[in-house]
Amino acid sequence: MAELWELQFMRHAFVAGAALSIALAGLSFFVVLRGIAFMGVGIAHSAFGGVALGLALGLEPTLSALAFSVLVANLIGAAARRGAFREDTVIGIFFAATMALGVLIVGLSEGYTVDLFSYLFGSILAVGRAEVLQALVVSLLVLALLGAFFKEFLLESFDPQVAQASGLPVKLLQHLLLSAIALAVVVGIKLLGVVLASALLVAPAATALRLSSRYQKVLALAVLLSLACTMGGLLLAYWLDAAPGATIALCASGLFFASLLFPQRA
Amino acid sequence: MSKVLEIRDLWVAYEPGQWVLQGLQLQLKEAEVLALLGPNGGGKTTLLKTVLGLLRPQRGEVKVFGLPPEGARPLVGYLPQLSPDRGRFPVTVLDVVLMGRYAQVGLLRRPREADLQKAREVLRVLGLEGLQDRPFFSLSGGQRQRVLVARALAAEPRLLLLDEPSTGVDIIAQEDFYQLLGALRDREGLSVLLASHDIGGITALADRVACLNRQLHYYGPPGEALSPQVLERTFGAHMQFLLHDERCLTCRRQDG
Ligand SMILES: Nc1ncnc2c1ncn2[C@@H]1O[C@H](COP(=O)(O)OP(=O)(O)OP(=O)(O)O)[C@@H](O)[C@H]1O
Ligand SMILES: [Mg+2]
Numbered sequence: 001m002a003e004l005w006e007l008q009f010m011r012h013a014f015v016a017g018a019a020l021s022i023a024l025a026g027l028s029f030f031v032v033l034r035g036i037a038f039m040g041v042g043i044a045h046s047a048f049g050g051v052a053l054g055l056a057l058g059l060e061p062t063l064s065a066l067a068f069s070v071l072v073a074n075l076i077g078a079a080a081r082r083g084a085f086r087e088d089t090v091i092g093i094f095f096a097a098t099m100a101l102g103v104l105i106v107g108l109s110e111g112y113t114v115d116l117f118s119y120l121f122g123s124i125l126a127v128g129r130a131e132v133l134q135a136l137v138v139s140l141l142v143l144a145l146l147g148a149f150f151k152e153f154l155l156e157s158f159d160p161q162v163a164q165a166s167g168l169p170v171k172l173l174q175h176l177l178l179s180a181i182a183l184a185v186v187v188g189i190k191l192l193g194v195v196l197a198s199a200l201l202v203a204p205a206a207t208a209l210r211l212s213s214r215y216q217k218v219l220a221l222a223v224l225l226s227l228a229c230t231m232g233g234l235l236l237a238y239w240l241d242a243a244p245g246a247t248i249a250l251c252a253s254g255l256f257f258a259s260l261l262f263p264q265r266a
Numbered sequence: 267m268s269k270v271l272e273i274r275d276l277w278v279a280y281e282p283g284q285w286v287l288q289g290l291q292l293q294l295k296e297a298e299v300l301a302l303l304g305p306n307g308g309g310k311t312t313l314l315k316t317v318l319g320l321l322r323p324q325r326g327e328v329k330v331f332g333l334p335p336e337g338a339r340p341l342v343g344y345l346p347q348l349s350p351d352r353g354r355f356p357v358t359v360l361d362v363v364l365m366g367r368y369a370q371v372g373l374l375r376r377p378r379e380a381d382l383q384k385a386r387e388v389l390r391v392l393g394l395e396g397l398q399d400r401p402f403f404s405l406s407g408g409q410r411q412r413v414l415v416a417r418a419l420a421a422e423p424r425l426l427l428l429d430e431p432s433t434g435v436d437i438i439a440q441e442d443f444y445q446l447l448g449a450l451r452d453r454e455g456l457s458v459l460l461a462s463h464d465i466g467g468i469t470a471l472a473d474r475v476a477c478l479n480r481q482l483h484y485y486g487p488p489g490e491a492l493s494p495q496v497l498e499r500t501f502g503a504h505m506q507f508l509l510h511d512e513r514c515l516t517c518r519r520q521d522g
Contacts, residue, residue, distance in 0.1 A: 033355055148374055155365045158357060159350040165318045166369040166421070167339035213401040215356045266401065 010238065013124045016132045016191055017230040017248075019139035021200055023184050025226035026146045028205035029219055030177060033157050035088070039073075039178075040198035042091035043185040046072040049098035050186075052105040062134075066186050072098055073182035077174050124191045124234070124244050131191060138187045142180045153177060154215065193245030200226050203252035210259040213266055225255055269332070270294045270425050270457040271317065276326035278309075278316055286312050288481045290326070294425075294474075297455040299447060301462055301472035301488070305501045308479040310461035311347050314427050317459065318344060330425065340369050343423030347430050347461075349410050353403065359413050360398040363389055366420030388416045391446065393439075407434040415443065419450075428460035432467075440464070444471045465497075 004010045031037060047065040049072075054064025072094055080090045127135075146153065156163040156173050164170045181201070188197030208221035233248030240247070271294035278287040286309045294300050302310045315321045316328060319335030330338035343366070357365075363385040364377055371377050389395050392412055397405065405413065411434050418426060426447075432440045448471055450456040462468045469475065469488035477484040477500040484496045 033352060151365075151368055151371070151376070152373065154357070155368055158352055158355055158362075158365070159346075161320070161346050162344060162350075162365075162417075164320060165339065165342070165344045165346075166366075167336070168369070209354060209356060213354060213356045213403075214358065215361070218356045266404075 004235075004238070009125055009127070010234075012127050012129070012132045013234055013244070014231065016127055016135035017124055017234055017244075018227060020135050020184065020188055020191065021226040021230035021248075022223050023139035023142040024188060024197070024200040025204040025222040026143060026219065027177075027181055027184055028201050028203070028226070029208075029215075029222055030153055030157055031181065031201055032205040032209065035086070036091070037202045038088045038091045038095075039076075039181055040185055040201035042076070042095040043069050043073060043182050044189055044198060045095045045102075046098035046182075047186045047189055049100075049102035049105075052102035056105045056109055062186075062190060065190075066183060068098075069182040069186045070179050073178040074175050077178045081171070081174075125237070127191055135187055135191055138183050142184050145176060145180050149173065149176070192248065193243070196245040196248050199249035199252045200230075203256045204229075207252075207256045207259045210256075210262070211265050226252065229255065268296050270296055270298070270330070271459065272327075272329040272332075273317075274327045276313075276316065276323050276328060278312055278321060278323050280312075286480060287316070287323075290478075290482050292476060292482070292485060294457055294459055296424075296457055297451050298473045299451055299458040299460070299471055300474045300476060301460055301468045302476050302478055303462065303465055303468075303500065304478040308500070310478060311429055313478065314344075314429050314459065314461060317427060318342065338425075340421075341424040343418035343421045343426045345414055345418045345426075345428045345431055347433070349407075349414055354401075355403060357402050358398065359389070359394065359400050359402055359405070360385055362402050362413055363398075363416045363420050366417035369421060384422070385416075385420050388420045389413075392416050392419075393442065408436060408439065411435050412439060412443075424455075424457065426456060426458045426460075428458065430461055430463065432462065432464055440467065444468070447471060 005014075031039060046069045050065035050068030051061045053059075053068060054061040057064070076087060076090050076094050079085070079094075080087045083090070152163070152168055152173055155166075156168060156170050160170055163173075185197045185201060188200070204222035204226040205218065207225055208218045211221055212218050229248050229251035233251050234244050236242070236251075237244035237247045271292065273290055273292040276287055276290040276292075277285055279285045290313070292300075302313065304310055312321065316323055317330060317335060319339065328335055331341055360382075364381060366388075367377060367381045367384060371381055386395070386398065389398050392415065394409075394412055394416060397409065397413070402410065402413065411431070415428070415431055418428070431443065435443070444467065447456075447458055447460075451458065460468070472488050474486060475484065475488045476482060477496055479500045479502065483500040
């Protein structure tokens, strides 16, 4: 273990991975309870459109992916409300539209294809100082948001009508949560690949919900499971010389399947 | 006595031209219970939502404690007609009742001991203290309804808006609840606006009754309100309710 810490790329991977896995676990609590599991995949695909757009317009692709995905997440929220649809319905449409936009732009501008994929599916074992910093900043931002407005998010997820009737700014809360999800997923994709980001956005809370019906415990367990899978997955990937995104995602989903083998805990 | 609720010439529609509330005129004073009676689709829920500011009227004026509805929300407790159904949402009964105090607790603050005590007290008053640590989703329909009433009361509201509070609640709990509402009105000056189908039971408690079927067919004390003529006008040919007292005899039950 100690000698792994000597390796700079492992250090980077552990720090960025830990921060991001905690933030994603916190978000997964609300993602699962609100039934918007599709959000992760939807945002991942809009990030593709964002990168393509950035490259075409000569912007920094990571920043354009972040901005574009946050925009799309908010449009999803607004469209769902306006059309009185469940978020997942609207995500299904945006998911195709933004992906199509990306494909179109790539097709129109020869030569970007290689770049695009390296931006989207960068490996955690190759992250630099800047990316670690980015992961830390976004994770702290997400956790600060969840911490500051936890009880409001809880009430709004449980009973939106009463939340609104009691004077909470429900629209603002919805948009903050969607923006936070978009930020965390895009940074997650950048570092760890699309599979991992969506896995950690759903599996930790889903597994934790099998183990407890108290939100305090569910949250704590989700964070623990997510962290354990990220650390364990990184080590395993290093030893096996495998893709860390895959080992982490397999761990998170494996734990979920394992939890199904046992009876639901009160 | 000050005016808790003042409604003037209220018109509300969900779709243009389809008026659900037509020219309503209503008042509610402090320490008064006003029962809203009317058939399914008569506009009771719509009226409550308008008083909460969840719906905006196309015409007319709603003042709650002299304020526009949004401004009065901290003074208002609300029980919706449909209880939340979010599957295995991991909150206990006590957590749910505590949610009623979030507005009092305020943004960026955590509930304090006093809030917890208030939540426990309300549970005790409603005879639910034994359930406080149970997961909310594990309760029966009637138990849930009573917990949500407790949540509305935990906010220590000056005005309570209840949309069919006795749905699924057994006779004993219902009687107890009406007594409790009466006591809160008499002791603490609480005002209550409640939609109900329990014509017989509610008129013993209500100071005033409003018969609503798109228009207000009656607004006044309960005794005369329930004349067969008024009920006939309100419920029309779809009289779906059996009165619980002697007046039953004069009401025909018709299936439309
Ligand atoms: N969201 C909506 N969109 C369109 N029309 C609606 C909507 N909600 C209610 N309505 C219509 O408004 C009318 C009044 O409905 P409301 O829910 O206020 O009745 P209610 O008196 O509460 O009935 P119930 O006793 O069944 O609860 C009904 O005709 C209903 O179809
Ligand atoms: Mg109703």
